[in-house]
Amino acid sequence: MPVMENMELKELSNETQTCLFMDTSVTILLTPVCLFTLLGIVTYLSYTFFWERCKVHNLGRVHTTTVIKTDTLFLSRVTKSSETNLALLIEETKANRRAIEDAEIDIKINQQDCCNEMIAQFKDHINKTKYTDTDNKTAAGQDEYVAKCQELIERTKRLYGDNLNQVTISPLNDYKHEKLGNVYMPPKIVHMCEDNGVFKKTERHVTQYKDVFFKDDKVNPRIFLQGEAGSGKTTFLAKLALEWCRESHVSSASDNSSLFFNDVDVVQSFVFVFYITLRNSVKQFDVYTLIKEQIIDSIYSSQEDREQAYRLLNEIMKRERCLVLLDGLDEWTGPGDHHNLPTLVLEQSQCVLLFSTRPWKLTVVKNMHLDRYTSVHLEGINKPFEFSRIILSRLVDKDELELKYSAFEQYIEKQELGELLSSPMMLSAIVCSYAEGIEFKGSKCEIYTLLVENLFKKANSNTCTFQQSPFPCFIRTEYIQPNLEQLDRLAKMAFHLLFVNDKENSIMFKITELKKFKIAEYKDFALKSRNFIGTTNCLCTAIIVIIYVYPLEHAGIPCCLSYRPQYESY
Incomplete structure (x- = not known):
């Protein structure tokens, strides 16, 4: 029994060992298989996951690219449309600007035309009224009067165009000419007020012609344009006369006076403008006679035509609003009686008189009612x-x-x-x-020496230099040495007239003065040596500066013409 049990136990023990071995082998074999299976599953799942992500990403990128292309096309179309609209807007703006500029020009032209029409109607009204009430002439006679007036206007304008339109721009060369409108610069002018019998400057500037001719909407009948020698008085009056000669529709904007004195309609409202140079008629006081001698006699050749023009002039000065420009009152002496100024008769009260003068002249004019006059002061170039x-x-x-x-x-x-x-x-x-x-x-004497040199050149073209100059500023001169005698005598007379006698004699030289200083034989020389701007005593002033002021300037003493050296020391 025990043997049997032992045998069974051994068999059972053997079976158990065999199973353990097989379990271990299976485990060893199955573990890698499971791991690889799991790895494959994970790999598959990862692949599947990332593939799906790639699909989504690609789809997103394609969508983004499509959106970008779509937006780019849209922006391109919008940009092109904007550029087109901008170009159209620019063209429209230019067209509007041109339309505005054209409208401004049309407005100015219409204003000028309306003004001219009003002036013409006013003139016609005056002519018709005077014709009906005072003249009692026939319509045919009135038409003849108008036609003759127009002829005189045209002739007078041609005279001014020939005599006033060209100016010499160089004191060194008389052949340097230019049209006045091309080189004209408006002057600096201020109002003056009367104070205890004298005119004093104010701070009110004159920038338009109406400021000269009107005060409180009323015409100034008598006007003084004051200014020192060489300040531009003659040029201003010449420009006034030429403004009157312009066509009514022409504006002053074509030259340098576009910003100042561009109201030419004020000047053109005068039916006639008469330009008179007073130094050419120093003994004549009647304005009517001055116009006859200097204008009528210059534009009519036959005595018969002149007689008719005299009668017409008399009629015009009684009936029409005229402007008489009287240049150089300081160079006018008068007949020596009670006439201190050129005058008009009572019938010519419509005429406006504008005198140009140096300030000192008004201090020696006697019995003058200054409250009846207005004055402006020209201070030079603006x-x-x-x-x-x-x-x-x-x-x-x-x-x-x-x-x-x-x-x-x-x-x-x-x-x-x-x-x-x-x-x-x-x-x-x-x-x-x-x-x-x-x-x-920086020396004034250098400048005046150059002026004397060129003034002497006009009278005597001979040249010669100084071997030993009496004044350093003469060293480089060529025309003074051949005329040293004339220089010496002119210097003595200039000093005597400018510093010893009254101012009036310093401008107008009498024959007795010329004889006293032995200048009579050099009269032609002195006349040929006159300055290009027409001031008769420029030569004498220049010589005085050189002879009397140069020593002070050279010594460092301030140069001033108000200094008066002793005449005896000359």
């Missing part, structure tokens, strides 16, 4: 550097203008010549000298 550029542009090549002008500005600043540029005479001398390569060092 914009001297702009005027300098205009003059320079006529003297140098166009390609060199900007460079020359820039250098000129630096030269003026360095030599401190700016104050002298306000005078047209001095400005022309400085600019023209600079254009020819002559530069001043």
Whole structure:
């Protein structure tokens, strides 16, 4: 029994060992299989997951690309449309601007036309009224009067066009001419007020013609345009006469006066403008006779035509609003009786008289009711550097203008010549000298020496230099040495007349004065040496500055013409 049990136990023990072995083998075999299976599943799942993600990503990228392309096409179309609209808007703006500019021009033309029409209707009304009430003439006679007036107007305008339209721009060269409108610069003018029998300057500037001719909407019947020598008085009156000669529809905007004195309709409202140079008729006081001698006799040749024109002039001055420009009152002496000014008769009260004069003349005019007169003061050029550029542009090549002008500005600043540029005479001398390569060092005597040199050149073209100059400023001159005797005598007379006698004699030289200083034999020389702007005592002034002021200037003493050296020391 026990043996049997043992045997069974051994068999059972063997079976158990065999199972354990097989379990271990199976486990060893199945574990890798399971791991690989799991790895494959994981790999498959990962692959599937990432593939799906790639699909989604690709779909998103394709969608994004499509959206970007769509947006790009849309933006391109919008940009092109905007560019087209912008171009159309620019063209429309340009068209609107042109339309506005055309409208402004049309408005100005219409305003001018309306003004001219009103003036013409006013003139016609006056003519018809006077014709009906006073003249009692036939309509045919009135038509003849109008036709003769128109003929006289046309002849007078041609006279002004020939005599006033050309100006000399250089004191060094009489052949440098330009049309006045091309080189004209509006002057600086201020109002004056009467105070205890004298005129005093105010701070009110004159910028339009109406400021000269009107006060409180009323016409000023008598006007003084005051200004020192060479300030531009004659040029201003010449410009006034030429403004009257313009066609009614032409604006002053074509020249340099576009911003100032552009109300030419004020000047053109006068039926006639008569320009008189008083120094050519120093003993005549009747304005009617002055116009006869200087204008009528210049435009009519036969005595018969002149007689008819005299009668017409008399009628015009009684019936029409006329402007009489009387240039150079300071160079007019009168007949020596009670007539202190050129005058009109009572019947000619509609005429407006505008005198140009130097201020001192009004201090010696007696028995003058200043409350019946108005006065403005011309102080020189309004914009001297702009005027300098205009003059320079006529003297140098166009390609060199900007460079020359820039250098000129630096030269003026360095030599401190700016104050002298306000005078047209001095400005022309400085600019023209600079254009020819002559530069001043800030000395007035240098400038006046150049003027004397060129004035003497007109009278005597002989040249000679000084071996030993009496004044350093004469060293480089060529025309003074051959005329030294004339210079000496003119200097004595100039000093005597300007510093010893009254002002009136300093302008108008009597034959007795010429004989006293032995100038009578040099009268022709003195007349030929007159300044290009027409001031008769410029030569004498220049000589005085050189003879009497140069020693002070050279010694460092301030240069001033008000200084009066002792005449005996000459």
